[in-house]
Amino acid sequence: MTENRRDPAPSIAVxxxxxxxxxxxxxxxxxxxxxxxxxxxEAKVERMSRGEPPILEEGLAALLEEGIGxxxxxxxxxxxxxxxxxxxxxxxxxxxxxxxxxADLRYxxxxxxxxxxxxxxxxxxxxxxxxxxxxxxxVAAALSRPDVAVVSNPxxxxxxxxxxxxxxxxxxxxxxxxxxAAERLTALYAPLDAPVLITDPASAETVKYxxxxxxxxxxxFVNAIATLCQAVGADxxxxxxxxxYDRRIGADHLSPGPGWGGSCFPKDTAALLRMAEDxxxxxxxxxEAIVANERQFDLVADRVExxxxxxxxxxxxxxxxxxxxxxxxxxxxxxxxSVLRRVRHRGATVRAFDPTxxxxxDANLRSLGVELCADAYAACEGARALVVLTEWPQFxxxxxxRVSASMANPAVVDTRNLLDxxxxxxxGLRYTGMGRS
Ligand code: NAD
Ligand code: UGA
Numbered sequence: 040m041t042e043n044r045r046d047p048a049p050s051i052a053v054x055x056x057x058x059x060x061x062x063x064x065x066x067x068x069x070x071x072x073x074x075x076x077x078x079x080x081e082a083k084v085e086r087m088s089r090g091e092p093p094i095l096e097e098g099l100a101a102l103l104e105e106g107i108g109x110x111x112x113x114x115x116x117x118x119x120x121x122x123x124x125x126x127x128x129x130x131x132x133x134x135x136x137x138x139x140x141x142a143d144l145r146y147x148x149x150x151x152x153x154x155x156x157x158x159x160x161x162x163x164x165x166x167x168x169x170x171x172x173x174x175x176x177x178v179a180a181a182l183s184r185p186d187v188a189v190v191s192n193p194x195x196x197x198x199x200x201x202x203x204x205x206x207x208x209x210x211x212x213x214x215x216x217x218x219x220a221a222e223r224l225t226a227l228y229a230p231l232d233a234p235v236l237i238t239d240p241a242s243a244e245t246v247k248y249x250x251x252x253x254x255x256x257x258x259x260f261v262n263a264i265a266t267l268c269q270a271v272g273a274d275x276x277x278x279x280x281x282x283x284y285d286r287r288i289g290a291d292h293l294s295p296g297p298g299w300g301g302s303c304f305p306k307d308t309a310a311l312l313r314m315a316e317d318x319x320x321x322x323x324x325x326x327e328a329i330v331a332n333e334r335q336f337d338l339v340a341d342r343v344e345x346x347x348x349x350x351x352x353x354x355x356x357x358x359x360x361x362x363x364x365x366x367x368x369x370x371x372x373x374x375x376x377s378v379l380r381r382v383r384h385r386g387a388t389v390r391a392f393d394p395t396x397x398x399x400x401d402a403n404l405r406s407l408g409v410e411l412c413a414d415a416y417a418a419c420e421g422a423r424a425l426v427v428l429t430e431w432p433q434f435x436x437x438x439x440x441r442v443s444a445s446m447a448n449p450a451v452v453d454t455r456n457l458l459d460x461x462x463x464x465x466x467g468l469r470y471t472g473m474g475r476s
Pocket of ligand 1: 059169194
């Protein structure tokens, strides 16, 4: 990968500087482009302009500093100024779940309408937000600029490894009816070492949903295998290792857990189900993967109930980890919260610790009635069960004897199979994992 590209460097506007937009902005600046990142959130723009990352993401601070220092990266709330003269405008705004399950394109349309009057003839508008089939047409209609090309370029990065994923993607998917625009975008990505699939917009839009739905279903499947292992007395860790060696299955994304969540799997599986329905196809397999995931949250709550040996009414439960997975501070649609909602509903009091959340600053947590503790030990004091919900590696290094001594009933439900059962038992705690006897 080269840092410097031909002169003059392409001029880029990125609309929406969240997980995807900010990552795209810093990475394009790293590749030598001149990038103006736009967000409606003034406070966020100010923070980013000072070089402060608004999210936890490995490598982000360094690339922010590099881009700003080199004069290639700037932040603004002014979409008009950023898009005037830009060669490419990347749309990275949210596409939340609408009431009927379908993706809500309000922000995409708004952003397109905002930039439309300011674009140069020949500019390329690149949709990176996850959007349903037909959205390339929706964007073109909102732009109403026949002299501007529209390209669908879905993003596949994961939170927690966003920078690495963006700079080393498995593939780049570009969908457009305008071959020249698709090739210009391909050239922009030339410094990245990845296969490029150029296709039509509907196929590009579908690839994104197909991947997220497949990955979500893969986790639902492996969670079901773990439950089966528990029932038949097999060891899920060994069973899954045995599955993962098969290259057709692969060991990645094959860990059982408390259920899948995050800002995208839930809304994207719902949107794909809806899209299929709208086109007369009953995607029963996907629906079952979603239903199985809801059952997984209940199953974890059941395991916690079994660990305390009866009803959760009036019982204190300790929880380690609240984010939707490790290496991120993102709480959106976190499975940990889905589980704790159920645990609270059954009458328990919850004391929780998460390394990214030092105090009860989040409205979701307050409304859930979860008390945030200063560390992993404090959360366990007087608890009748500990549930490990996020796979933060530091939880594996906690002094388990100290944990055991502080609990009213020393029992652990390890939804990530993170802890060593032998060590847990040696410390005097009862252990329940996912599919581990
Ligand atoms: P996000 O909520 O983190 O960021 C979106 C940003 O857009 C926010 O900062 C918001 O203030 C800003 N915004 C909203 N309307 C705007 C406007 N009109 N002009 C300027 N800024 C505006 O969202 P995200 O997680 O980055 O997701 C964005 C899109 O990318 C979604 O479609 C999502 O499905 C998709 N996606 C997300 C991920 C991920 O890991 N988060 C990965 C791949 C794809
Ligand atoms: C996911 C996809 O992996 C990305 O390719 C995609 O770009 C992104 O969604 C998106 O469209 O937003 P992300 O949501 O960051 O990325 O997280 P994942 O690592 O995929 O995990 C999603 C959920 O599945 C988490 O709750 C996680 O704990 C769970 N999971 C994941 C498991 O339970 N087991 C696994 O083996 C993997």
